[in-house]
Amino acid sequence: MVRLREFDEEKALDAAMQLFWEKGYEATSLSNLTSKMGIQRPSIYSAFGDKKQLFEAALRKYTASHASYVRAKLQNHSSVREAFRSYFEGLVEEEYEGGPNRGCFCINTMVEVAPHDEKFEILTREHQMYLSVVFQETIERGIQSGELKNSISAKVLAQTLVVSLIGLTVVMKSRPERSFVDNSVSVILSLFNTSKPREQNDE
Amino acid sequence: MVRLREFDEEKALDAAMQLFWEKGYEATSLSNLTSKMGIQRPSIYSAFGDKKQLFEAALRKYTASHASYVRAKLQNHSSVREAFRSYFEGLVEEEYEGGPNRGCFCINTMVEVAPHDEKFEILTREHQMYLSVVFQETIERGIQSGELKNSISAKVLAQTLVVSLIGLTVVMKSRPERSFVDNSVSVILSLFNTSKPREQNDE
DNA sequence: AGCATATTGTACTGAACGGTATGAAATGAT
DNA sequence: ATCATTTCATACCGTTCAGTACAATATGCT
Numbered sequence: 369m370v371r372l373r374e375f376d377e378e379k380a381l382d383a384a385m386q387l388f389w390e391k392g393y394e395a396t397s398l399s400n401l402t403s404k405m406g407i408q409r410p411s412i413y414s415a416f417g418d419k420k421q422l423f424e425a426a427l428r429k430y431t432a433s434h435a436s437y438v439r440a441k442l443q444n445h446s447s448v449r450e451a452f453r454s455y456f457e458g459l460v461e462e463e464y465e466g467g468p469n470r471g472c473f474c475i476n477t478m479v480e481v482a483p484h485d486e487k488f489e490i491l492t493r494e495h496q497m498y499l500s501v502v503f504q505e506t507i508e509r510g511i512q513s514g515e516l517k518n519s520i521s522a523k524v525l526a527q528t529l530v531v532s533l534i535g536l537t538v539v540m541k542s543r544p545e546r547s548f549v550d551n552s553v554s555v556i557l558s559l560f561n562t563s564k565p566r567e568q569n570d571e
Numbered sequence: 572m573v574r575l576r577e578f579d580e581e582k583a584l585d586a587a588m589q590l591f592w593e594k595g596y597e598a599t600s601l602s603n604l605t606s607k608m609g610i611q612r613p614s615i616y617s618a619f620g621d622k623k624q625l626f627e628a629a630l631r632k633y634t635a636s637h638a639s640y641v642r643a644k645l646q647n648h649s650s651v652r653e654a655f656r657s658y659f660e661g662l663v664e665e666e667y668e669g670g671p672n673r674g675c676f677c678i679n680t681m682v683e684v685a686p687h688d689e690k691f692e693i694l695t696r697e698h699q700m701y702l703s704v705v706f707q708e709t710i711e712r713g714i715q716s717g718e719l720k721n722s723i724s725a726k727v728l729a730q731t732l733v734v735s736l737i738g739l740t741v742v743m744k745s746r747p748e749r750s751f752v753d754n755s756v757s758v759i760l761s762l763f764n765t766s767k768p769r770e771q772n773d774e
Numbered sequence: 775a776g777c778a779t780a781t782t783g784t785a786c787t788g789a790a791c792g793g794t795a796t797g798a799a800a801t802g803a804t
Numbered sequence: 805a806t807c808a809t810t811t812c813a814t815a816c817c818g819t820t821c822a823g824t825a826c827a828a829t830a831t832g833c834t
Contacts, residue, residue: 371779371780371781371782371829371830372780372831372832373780374781374782374830392597392683394597395597395687397820397822398821398822398823399820399821407782408781408782408783408784409823409824410783410825411781411782411783413823413824414780414781418822418823419822419823468686469686471682471686475682475741476683478744478745479678479682479741479744480595480683482745483671483672483673483744484594484598489744489746490745492744492745493746493747496742496745496747500751523754524754524755524758525758527751527754527755527758528754528755528758528759530755531735531738531739531752531755531759532738534737534741535733535736535738535741536734538678538681538682538737538738538741539681539733539734539737541681541682541686541692542685542692542693543692543696544696544699548703548730549734551726551727551730552727552730552731552733552734554727555730555731555762556731556734559758575800575801575802576811576812577800577811577812600790600791600792601791601792601793602790602791610812611811611812611813612792612794612813613793613795613811613812614812616794617810617811617812621792621793622792
């Protein structure tokens with residue numbers, strides 16, 4: 369049957385993702401979207417549904433890509449401590465290279481949309497939980513190899529690293545002096561040296 | 572001369588603050604504002620200027636009030652460690668009591684507005700820097716009293732606490748399991764026990 | 775070739791947006 | 805009491821919003 373789609377759905381979704389990432393949900397209009405995606409309004413609606421559904425598809429694309437980026441980054445070093453150091457410092461470096469200060473799409477959504485829309489509360493939470501698990505597994509790898517003390521609770525440390533990561537990403541949106549974030553990163557990384565955060569209540 | 576204003580400017584601004592705090596800048600319309608503030612459109616414009624200016628006034632009111640709240644909270648305990656414990660745990664407790672999940676107005680603005688508007692980049696940054704100084708002074712008080720080791724860099728630790736505070740506030744927007752934040756808080760507070768965060772580069 | 779089907783571009787919908795013109799109402803000064 | 809002045813409520817401005825109707829276009833199947 370019939371006429372086939374003339375545009376690349378993945379490329380169009382990617383353009384939408386970039387736009388929502390940079391401007392957020394409310395501030396991005398359908399006119400913005402059509403021009404950046406290079407397709408007309410009815411094509412968006414037929415391919416992705418309404419604005420909220422398109423936003424969801426864009427966010428899912430982001431989280432999937434971000435998750436695999438983080439996984440790769442952490443597996444890239446044999447030393448676990450080095451892996452996290454490289455990840456955190458790279459994050460800071462990237463944000464201070466100038467450029468448009470987009471931060472993390474998922475975190476932006478957590479702040480702007482999650483409190484008013486349960487679907488996005490769940491979506492963003494699940495991504496953070498996934499990151500936490502990836503961190504935890506990486507830390508456990510370090511414990512098993514003997515690099516890290518086994519007195520460290522991998523899970524609790526991983527959770528704290530996720531919180532710290534979010535804090536760093538958000539604070540950089542106000543472009544503080546670089547020493548501010550650098551100092552924080554070094555303290556956060558020092559958590560790998562200290563003995564054990566005691567686990568509290570956990571399922 | 573002449574007719575005097577019939578509404579309480581402070582009460583109206585407070586209502587605007589609540590609304591912007593809960594919904595953000597873009598999602599709050601002038602119709603929302605007029606009904607919540609209890610005054611008509613032209614009264615808003617004559618008293619506060621346009622929407623952006625009203626938003627700025629609301630944010631300034633918030634940061635002033637928040638700053639004095641934090642100062643009071645930290646001075647409330649003779650033990651510095653207890654003061655921070657009470658502050659962080661109170662923050663978590665508050666957010667898990669149900670309610671509308673507004674988080675922190677300044678952090679919300681840092682994410683939604685600061686990247687696209689330099690005035691708000693500066694405003695939000697200055698508030699974080701102020702909090703950092705309040706934290707630092709509190710920590711120094713603890714060092715002088717002998718409660719904390721003087722090997723701790725008060726400044727660097729304060730900066731890290733601000734970052735952690737932001738991370739906690741933001742992650743709670745996705746309503747993670749309580750143990751997640753509780754664990755993180757206990758790790759963050761354990762920073763008071765550890766020896767030295769080394770200071771890096773600082774003016 | 776011709777029909778059925780899906781996608782395209784154009785143009786439009788009603789509603790909501792931020793912001794304002796205007797005149798009536800209300801006050802203080804004279 | 806009158807008048808200048810300011811605030812108030814109503815009603816409106818042009819623009820932009822998200823979403824859609826429709827006709828023209830392009831393809832695959834028979």
